[in-house]
Amino acid sequence: MTEEMVIAIVRDAFYYVLLVSGPLLLLSLIVGLTVSIFQAATSISEQTLTFAPKILVVFVVSVLVMPFMLSNLKTFTIELFRLIPTLK
Numbered sequence: 467m468t469e470e471m472v473i474a475i476v477r478d479a480f481y482y483v484l485l486v487s488g489p490l491l492l493l494s495l496i497v498g499l500t501v502s503i504f505q506a507a508t509s510i511s512e513q514t515l516t517f518a519p520k521i522l523v524v525f526v527v528s529v530l531v532m533p534f535m536l537s538n539l540k541t542f543t544i545e546l547f548r549l550i551p552t553l554k
Contacts, residue, residue, distance in 0.1 A: 467553050475546070482542045486535045490524050497523045 501516045528535075 471549075475549070478542065478545070482538055485538055489531050490527055493523050493527050494520050 497519050498516050501519055505511070505515060
């Protein structure tokens with residue numbers, strides 16, 4: 467296994483991690499920011515108010531995006547298994 471091959475595998479792994487977790491993290495960030503702006507505008511200082519909408523949005527989005535996530539993870543896993551015979 468060469469150094470370039472290791473770098474390529476790690477680069478692909480980071481790419482797929484960002485691709486799979488990106489939609490969930492982005493929507494969680496947007497919901498958290500929206501709730502924080504609402505709290506600042508209404509002077510509500512409840513710290514736990516942001517968790518319920520975030521959990522709900524992450525659950526709904528993960529159910530909707532699950533085929534996309536599984537497809538990408540399957541592609542990466544198949545690529546890794548195809549590389550096994552070429553390793554020395």
